[in-house]
Amino acid sequence: MQFIRLLSALVLMLGIFHHTVEAHAQTVDEATLRPLVQALAGDNFDDTTKAISDLVRTGDTRVSALLNALGAGDLYVSKADKSVFLGKREGTDYVATDPVTGAKLAPVPRSAAEKIKVNNRLRREIAAAIGGLTLMSENAGERRSAAEAILKTRDPESIPLLDQAIAAEKDPGIKALMSQAKAAAILNSDVPDAEKIAAITEVSAGNGRDALGLLTPLEGAEGPVGEAARSAISSINSELAVWNAVQNIVYGLSLGSVLLLAAIGLAITFGVMGVINMAHGEMVMIGAYTTFVVQQVIRATAPGIFDYSLLIALPAAFLVSGGVGVLIERSVIRFLYGRPLETLLATWGISLVLQQAIRSWFGASNVQVGNPSWMAGSFELGLLTLTWSRLWIIVFALSVFAILQLVLKKTMLGLRMRAVTQNRRMASSMGIRTPWVDALTFGLGSGIAGIAGVALSQIDNVSPNLGQGYIIDSFMVVVFGGVGNLWGTLVGAMSLGIANKFLEPFAGAVLGKILVLVLIILFIQKRPRGLFALKGRAIEA
Amino acid sequence: MNAHDTLLYLDGVSVSFDGFRAINNLSLVLQAGEMRAIIGPNGAGKTTMMDIITGKTRPDAGDVYFNGEVDLTKHDEAEIALLGIGRKFQKPTVFESHTVEDNLVLALSGPRSAFSTLFHRQSRDEIDRIHEILYTIRLYDKRVWLAANLSHGQKQWLEIGMLLAQDPKLLLVDEPVAGMTDAETAETAKLLRDIAKTRSVLVVEHDMHFVRELGVKVTCLHEGSVLAEGSLDFVSNDQRVIEVYLGR
C-alpha cells in the first residue's frame, strides 16, 4: 500500500513534468475529455471505474495527473452544477482549478462541494491505470516502474496497454519486464487456458522468487493450467535450490577464507615446525589492533588516504605480529622444542599475558575499525546479493595462500625452512643457522596471523578476546586438513566453511557448528593424521 | 613354497610410503629353531620388514604367516606379541622411569588385561623367574636402579632381558650391539646363540664381526627385496652385494 502511494507521488511529479513539456503522446481535445472527467463523479464506484478506463483509453497525457488527484482525494464535485474540479483546501474554501484545462477557477466554499470518494478497489484501479499510462512514457525509469507496478497489481485491464507498450519498447530489459507483467496480468484474467499456459511459461522465465509469488495462487487450479503451474513451480523451486546451494557455497567459501586466514599461520608453526602455538589467536588479535592504530594515525594526520588504510595496515600488522612472534620464539619456545605438550601450556600462558596487556592498554571493550569505501556495498550475481567485503576476503585469503606457497617453494628462506624441518642436524651441519631459521619461521607464521587480523578487523568485533574465538577452529582446520601440508589447510578450511553453511539452514548456526566439531572429532578417529597425511616411517613419533 | 611347517613365512610382500617402495616383493622363510642374520645397507627395508612382521605396518600386498597358519596382517601389535613374537628396537627402548626390575615385571608373560593387572599380586614363581633373568643379563646388582641411569650397553641387555621375560617363540632383534664395546659384543653374540637353542631368532645387524660370530645363515636385503642368501662368506663374495655396499 505504502509502495503504491509512493509510486503515485512519484508518477504525479513525473506527470506534471510531462504536462509542461507536452510529450508526444496522443492528445485529445477538451470536448472529448470533459465528459469523461465528469463521469468520474458517477453515482457509484462502478461508474467511476468505467470512467477511469475510458480516460485511460484516450491516452491523453493529462490523465495521469487527473487520476493521481483522484487517488489522493483532490477531485471535488460542485453541489451546484455537478462540475468536477481540482480543489485544494484553504480556510473555509477550496482553491479550485479546472481539471482539463488547468485554468484557475473561483474558490468554492467547502460546504458547496463534495469530494469524489474512492475505495481501495478504486485506488488499485487508479494505480494500475497510471501504471498503464506511464508505460508509454519517454523516461525509461518511469516505464520500468510502471511495468513493475502492473507486475504487482496484475490488473487484466492493462493487457492491451502492455501490448502497445511492448510493441513500442526498445530497451530489452524493460521489454522483458513488460512481458512478465503482461503474463502476470493474463494469469489474473479469464482468458482461455492456452494463453494462460503460455503466460506461465513466460512468468517462470523471470525472477524466480517473484514468479513463485505469481504462480502459487494457481497451484491448486484444476486442468492443464494447474498442471502447468505446478510443473513451473517445481522447476522454479529446483532452480532456487540450485541458487541456494550456490549461495551456501559462496558464503561457505567466504567463511572458509576466514578460517584459512586464521589457520594458515598455524599451519606453519604447527604443521611445519610442530609447535603448538595457543597464542596464535592473539597474533591475529594484535594484527587487528595494529589496523586500529594505523587508522587512528591516518584519521589524525591524513584523513584523505583513509581508503588506503588497510594497505598500510597489512605490512604494519605483519611486522608487529611477526616481531612479537620472534620474541616469543626466542624467549620461550626455543627451550621447549620436542615437548609439544609443554609448548602448548607455555603458549597458553603467553596468550593470557597478551590478552591482558591489550586489555590494559586499549580497554576491554571493542574498538571501532572503519571499513574503507571499496569494502562497503554489494553487487548482484544471478539471484544472489553479495557484499563486496565477502568477495574481497575470499580474494585476499587466496592471495595470502599463493604468496606463502611462493615464499616456501621459491625463496632461500623457504628452502632453509624445509631443510630444517626435514633434518635439523643435517641442515645445521650444512651451515644453516637453525636457531635463526626457527625464529624466522615462527615469525612468518605469526606475521601471517597478523595479516589475518587486518582482514578479520573488517568483519568481526575487535576486542582483546578476538583471538580466542578463532583458535579452536583454526586447530580444527589444520588437524582436519593434515599437518605439514598447506594444501591440506586450504582444502580443510574451505570444506569446513562450506559444511558449516550447509548445516546451518537445517540445524541453526550453533548446532551446525557443534555438528561440525563432532564430525571432525569422528573424522580424526578415522584418519588420525588428517585429510592429506604424510605417510611413512619418519612420521611415527 | 608352502607356508606349512615354517615359523615365519613372507611371500611377495610390498609396501610403499607416498610412492616410495620401502619393501618390494620380499619373500623370506624362517624355520622353527633357526637363527638368521639380516644385513643390508641403510634404507634396504630391514626395519620396515620388522614393522610388518610385528603388525606396526600393514603391507600393501603379500602374505605374512606365523607358525604356518596365523595371518599376521590380520592382527595388531599386541595380539602378535601375545602370539609369541618379541621385538627389540634399534634404539634401545626401555621404560626409563621404571626400575630395572619393574621393566622385567612388565615384560613377564602373564595375563595382560587391565583388571587383572589392577589386582595382580606377584607370585613366588614370577619373582624367581625375574631374578634368573636379572642374573642372565648381569643386572642383578642394579635391579633397583631406574632404567634411565643405565649405560647404553646395559639398556641393550635389559631390552634383551625383557624379550626373554616375554618368553616368545620368535625374537626380532634390531642392531643389538650398536654402541657396545668389543667385549660386550662378544658376550651378546654368546647370549644370542644360547637363546637360539630354544627359540627362533631374526637379527638385523651392520657389524660384520658380530654376524660372523653368530655363524648363521645370512640374508642380504637391498631396496626392499632379497639380494642374496646363504652363508656369510657366500653372501659377502656375491658381486651384487659388493656393489651395493661399495657403491657403483
Add this chain to the structure above:
Amino acid sequence: MTQWFFLHVDRRGSIVIALLVAIAVLVPLSNLLLPVTSPLHVPTYLVSLIGKYLTYAMLAVALDLVWGFCGILSLGHGAFFALGGYAMGMYLMRQIGPRGVYADPVLPDFMVFLNWKELPWFWYGFDSFWFAALMVVLVPGVLAFGFGWLAFRSRVTGVYLSIITQALTYALLLAFFRNDMGFGGNNGLTDFKDILGFNIQAGSTRSVLFAATALFLALAVFVTSFIVRSKLGKVLVGVRDAESRMRFLGYRVDRYKLLVWTISAMMAGIAGALYVPQVGIINPSEFEPANSIEAVIWVAVGGRGTIIGPIIGAVLVNFGKTYFTAAFPEIWLFALGALFIVVTLFLPKGILGLYGMWKGKRADRAARKKDVAPPPVAAVSGRSPIPEPQAAE
C-alpha cells in the same frame, strides 16, 4: 586392614588421607561449635571457599591420573566436571518445587519462562537424589568411555588428543548455551533451595558438604594410590613413556587408557557434583576451554605424576586467584600467564619436584661427607619421576 591399606598407599599418601579426614571433622566442628569470637572459629564463607578448593583439588587429582601417570593431556576435563555439576544441579532444581518464582510444582522457572508445558524426558528421575548421584558418575563416565573408545582405538595421541578434547568441551559449551537444550541456557541452574531436605544456605549443611568433599577427596587419593601402585600403574607409566613398546610387549594399550580415562572422568564428575551445591550455581561457562587448561596448570604447578602435587597446586593457584582477583584484578591474568610459562620452563616437575631436588641435594651433600657413592635415584618413594625431555624423532 591396616596392612592392606599401607600396601596400596605410600607414606605421603597416608599423611594426606589422614589430614583430609582430620579437616573433614575439625573444620565443621570449629564452624558449628566454637563461638564466632574464637580465633579458631572458621567462618561459614571460608568453609565453602575451602570446600570449593577441595573440589578443584579432586578435579586436579583426576586429571593427574590420566596426564601425570598415563601421558594423556586432557584439555577438556572441565567438561566432565561440569557434567557432574549439571547432574547435581538438576537434582537441586527439582528440589525447589513450587517455591520458584513461577511456583510451578514440577517445571523449573526457566522452563516456565520459555513457555514449556512439560518436563523434558531427560529431566525425569532427577527428583531422586540417588538417581542424580548415579548420573553424576554415569554421564561423564559414558561420555568419556564413548569418546575414549573412539580416540584410543584409532590411536589419537599427544597434542591431537589434547586438541580434540578441547573441541569436545567447546562443543558442549556451545550446546549448553542453547536454551533449547533444556539446561537453563546462558543462566544455567541456580537459586537452589535445599539438598536432601536441608537448607542449602545453612551453616550446618555447608559444613556437612565440606566434610563430604574432604572425604571424597581422601577417597580419590586412595583410589589413585591403589591404581598407581598396582601393576596397572606400572603399565600406565610404561604407556606414558613408551606407548608403542608397551604394545610390542602384548598390552592392549587402548583398553588401559580407556579404563583410567573413564575412572578419571567419573572422579571429575563427582568433584563437579560437590562443587555445585557449595557455590550455588552451575552454568555453561564451566565448559570454557580456558577452565580446563587452568586445571592443567594446577597439576603442573603441584607436580604431575605425583598424588599430592595436584592437591597442593589446585589449592595454591586458586588461593592466589581468589586473592589477586579481589586485590589486583588487573594483574591476575598476567600472574596466571606467567605461571604457565615459568612452570613449563623452569619447574617441569612442579613444586614437589623442587622439593625433591632440594632433598636430593641434601642427600648428595650428606653422602659426600660420608664419602660413599650416592644411591641411584630409585623409585623407593613410590613416585615416578618425569623422564627427561627427548627430542621428537
